[in-house]
Amino acid sequence: MRVEIWSDIACPWCYIGKARFEKGLAGFAHRDDVEVVHRSFELDPGRAKGDTGQVIDMLAQKYGRTPEEARSMEANVASNARAEGLGYRAEGRDHGSTFDIHRLLHLAKARGRQDELLTLAYRANFAEERSVYDDAVLVELAVEAGLDADEARTVLADPNAYAAEVRADEREASELGANAVPFFVFDRRYGISGGQPAEVFAQALEQAWKDRPVTASGTDAAACDADGACEVPGAAGNA
Numbered sequence: 001m002r003v004e005i006w007s008d009i010a011c012p013w014c015y016i017g018k019a020r021f022e023k024g025l026a027g028f029a030h031r032d033d034v035e036v037v038h039r040s041f042e043l044d045p046g047r048a049k050g051d052t053g054q055v056i057d058m059l060a061q062k063y064g065r066t067p068e069e070a071r072s073m074e075a076n077v078a079s080n081a082r083a084e085g086l087g088y089r090a091e092g093r094d095h096g097s098t099f100d101i102h103r104l105l106h107l108a109k110a111r112g113r114q115d116e117l118l119t120l121a122y123r124a125n126f127a128e129e130r131s132v133y134d135d136a137v138l139v140e141l142a143v144e145a146g147l148d149a150d151e152a153r154t155v156l157a158d159p160n161a162y163a164a165e166v167r168a169d170e171r172e173a174s175e176l177g178a179n180a181v182p183f184f185v186f187d188r189r190y191g192i193s194g195g196q197p198a199e200v201f202a203q204a205l206e207q208a209w210k211d212r213p214v215t216a217s218g219t220d221a222a223a224c225d226a227d228g229a230c231e232v233p234g235a236a237g238n239a
Contacts, residue, residue, distance in 0.1 A: 001034050001208055006041040006173045006183040007118075009101050009132060011224035012077045012088075015122045017182040017195035019084045024201030030209055038109070038118055040102040040169035041181045043224055044095075052096035052133045077230060080195075080222070087127025096133035099166065104138055106162035107155050108147060117145035180223040194221025 005021070007014035025031050059070035074090040081088035101121060108117040120141045124130040130137050135156050142152035155161040173183065176191065184192040184201070186208035192200065200221075224230040 001030070001187050001205075002037060003034055003187075003205075003208075004037045004039055004185045006039045006169065006178055006185075007181050008041050008043045008224070009098050009118075009121050009125055010043050010095060011181050012081065012126065012230055013195040013222045013224050014182040015086065015126050016077075016081050016084055016222075017184075018118070018122065019086055020195060020198045021184065021201045023084075023198035024203075024205060027202055028205045028209075030205075034205070036115065038105065038114055039173070040105070040166040041173050041178070041183070042098055042102065042166075042170065043181070044097065045099070045170070047097040049097050049100065050133075052094045052131070054091075055093045055095045056091055058095045073230075081126065087123065089127060089129075092129070093125065094131045094133050098132075099163075100135070100156055101132055101138065102166045102169075103162040104142060104152060104155055106165040107152065108142070108145060111147055113146045117141060117147070120144050180225040182223065192221075194223035196221045 003021075005018070007018070025034060025036075028034065056067060056070045056074065059065060059073060060067050063070075065073070071091065078088040078090040105114055105117055105121075108114040121132050121138075124137065124141060125132045130140075132138065132141070135153075138156060139149055139152045143149050176183075176185065178191070178193070180193055182193075182195060184204070186192075186204055189208060189211075190204075192204055222230070
């Protein structure tokens with residue numbers, strides 16, 4: 001069985017959703033027969049390389065919030081992340097173009113190290129003092145994931161390397177009707193949107209394995225939409 005996950009490294013609910021999905025998968029009897037494929041989705045596809053800024057400033061400017069409101073938004077997400085055992089820095093993080101990260105993740109996929117690199121990139125972005133918008137940091141992460149440093153540098157230096165693969169993933173997301181991430185597709189039978197609880201993923205895996213035509217909509221789950229808005233269900237003042 002194949003599970004495809006559309007996500008963006010800049011999306012906190014993708015970070016949280018990955019952890020919750022993995023908890024659901026860990027208790028699945030047929031987990032060794034599940035292939036997990038990570039696919040590309042940029043929340044800010046028009047952003048230029050090198051155009052980076054602080055997350056709090058970006059949230060305040062983009063959604064017309066005060067810095068205090070933006071900090072409250074981040075604090076709510078941080079609380080959800082920490083409840084899953086994830087590190088999360090609510091302030092001091094960079095925000096920028098994730099196109100190069102996605103290209104590098106496709107290299108990692110070709111070398112069988114995609115999940116390792118994605119896990120390291122999430123941790124660097126959300127929990128550590130490491131900017132994933134710096135090529136030097138990306139090469140360090142690639143090496144930590146088991147990739148060759150020179151090959152990673154070559155990919156980053158060529159803007160066309162794996163660009164077609166990133167764009168193909170994004171077109172496919174659009175064709176599937178995905179306008180928010182994380183977006184999980186189980187054997188191309190049905191999808192789940194948002195950072196659902198682990199129990200929801202566990203149920204979805206069971207249903208997909210049994211090949212039942214069940215649709216899990218997840219209408220009240222948190223997700224980041226195509227405009228980069230990341231919501232916390234039931235939390236007033238969040239975007």
